[in-house]
Amino acid sequence: MKYEISITKTTEPKAKPADESKLGFGKVFTDHMFLMEYNTEKGWHDARIVPFDYLPIHPASTVLHYGAEIFEGMKAYRTQNGDISLFRPMENIRRLNNSADRLCLPKIDEEGCLDILKTIVALEKDWVPHEEGTSLYIRPFMFGNDPHLGVHAVHNATFVVICSPVGAYYPEGLAPTKIAIESEDVRAVRGGTGYAKCGGNYAASLRAGQKAEDRGYTQVLWLDGVERKYIEEVGSMNVMFKINGTIVTPALTGSVLPGITRKSCVEMLRSWGYPVEERLLSVDELIAAAADGTLEEAWGTGTAAVVSPIGHLSYDNKEYTVSDDKIGSLTQKLYDALTGIQWGKVEDTYHWCEFVCKG
Numbered sequence: 405m406k407y408e409i410s411i412t413k414t415t416e417p418k419a420k421p422a423d424e425s426k427l428g429f430g431k432v433f434t435d436h437m438f439l440m441e442y443n444t445e446k447g448w449h450d451a452r453i454v455p456f457d458y459l460p461i462h463p464a465s466t467v468l469h470y471g472a473e474i475f476e477g478m479k480a481y482r483t484q485n486g487d488i489s490l491f492r493p494m495e496n497i498r499r500l501n502n503s504a505d506r507l508c509l510p511k512i513d514e515e516g517c518l519d520i521l522k523t524i525v526a527l528e529k530d531w532v533p534h535e536e537g538t539s540l541y542i543r544p545f546m547f548g549n550d551p552h553l554g555v556h557a558v559h560n561a562t563f564v565v566i567c568s569p570v571g572a573y574y575p576e577g578l579a580p581t582k583i584a585i586e587s588e589d590v591r592a593v594r595g596g597t598g599y600a601k602c603g604g605n606y607a608a609s610l611r612a613g614q615k616a617e618d619r620g621y622t623q624v625l626w627l628d629g630v631e632r633k634y635i636e637e638v639g640s641m642n643v644m645f646k647i648n649g650t651i652v653t654p655a656l657t658g659s660v661l662p663g664i665t666r667k668s669c670v671e672m673l674r675s676w677g678y679p680v681e682e683r684l685l686s687v688d689e690l691i692a693a694a695a696d697g698t699l700e701e702a703w704g705t706g707t708a709a710v711v712s713p714i715g716h717l718s719y720d721n722k723e724y725t726v727s728d729d730k731i732g733s734l735t736q737k738l739y740d741a742l743t744g745i746q747w748g749k750v751e752d753t754y755h756w757c758e759f760v761c762k763g
């Protein structure tokens with residue numbers, strides 16, 4: 405079911421960023437945004453693309469007080485042959501609806517949502533940057549928007565899609581990161597919202613992230629919220645380890661975000677013949693492997709960085725180097741294979757890319 409989308413084009417188009425090497429992440433926004441509203445009487449209605457602008461919001465709006473917000477993160481790529489394409493967008497749409505279910509927000513029709521994404525990306529196609537490694541980051545998000553302070557499931561919601569041209573995550577090529585294993589704060593617990601992509605999970609993670617940054621680390625590696633014993637994920641990425649030839653990644657137990665990059669890496673690794681174990685991995689097992697050298701490689705996976713090598717781990721005031729603080733060969737191979745498909749450099753044998761329009 406498609407939503408009927410009205411389009412109001414801006415009369416004041418902005419200048420496109422002149423230097424694509426300085427785009428960074430999420431700082432520049434395109435000319436338009438998508439909006440639609442939901443209420444229990446009308447369902448989703450008033451689907452529209454309008455000039456990018458501030459959102460008017462009632463001071464009692466649910467999202468401002470009780471954090472009823474979910475989001476997605478995906479990218480549109482300008483491929484080698486000049487097409488604009490999306491990477492596995494249906495996976496994002498299904499996850500958005502799973503997040504909506506957890507936070508009592510309304511679901512969106514899957515085909516209708518795909519049509520929304522393709523319509524705004526096609527309208528903004530000139531904003532998809534050209535340089536290698538760049539892309540148009542797409543941020544769909546939804547929030548509860550009831551204009552009163554009572555605490556209950558929402559009757560009014562707003563769905564918005566904004567787009568931001570983003571630079572290469574690693575302008576100088578893949579670089580190993582320093583990761584701090586966090587043993588005080590936790591991000592999520594089973595039964596909570598860990599598997600949902602919601603703003604609240606990030607609010608709870610900021611303190612540990614800041615602490616790690618102050619100590620010179622890039623991101624935090626979270627342990628489970630009950631025993632602080634099992635590895636969960638890294639900041640905004642899932643995490644994988646190559647231990648003695650086997651790839652181990654934390655199982656999706658409910659407190660880990662089910663990443664689409666994670667899923668794609670697992671599928672590729674298995675097709676290449678690597679043993680992949682999705683299971684509980686204790687921090688003790690990981691640290692023992694780091695200490696005795698059987699931890700061969702470690703990397704994070706997520707839409708923003710795609711694959712991010714880990715060169716350094718800290719735990720309990722001790723430091724461990726992984727892969728000599730260099731990019732492991734399997735990490736590099738995964739990065740090349742995945743970005744190769746996304747940028748249309750290698751054949752998409754998995755049928756992961758979704759054509760949007762000619763560039």
Ligand SMILES: *Cc1c(COP(=O)(O)O)cnc(C)c1O
Nearest residue numbers: 640641642661663664665706707
């Ligand atoms: C979005 C996200 C990921 C990565 O998911 P992808 O679909 O691969 O981008 C991992 N962890 C958290 C907490 C996230 O929010």
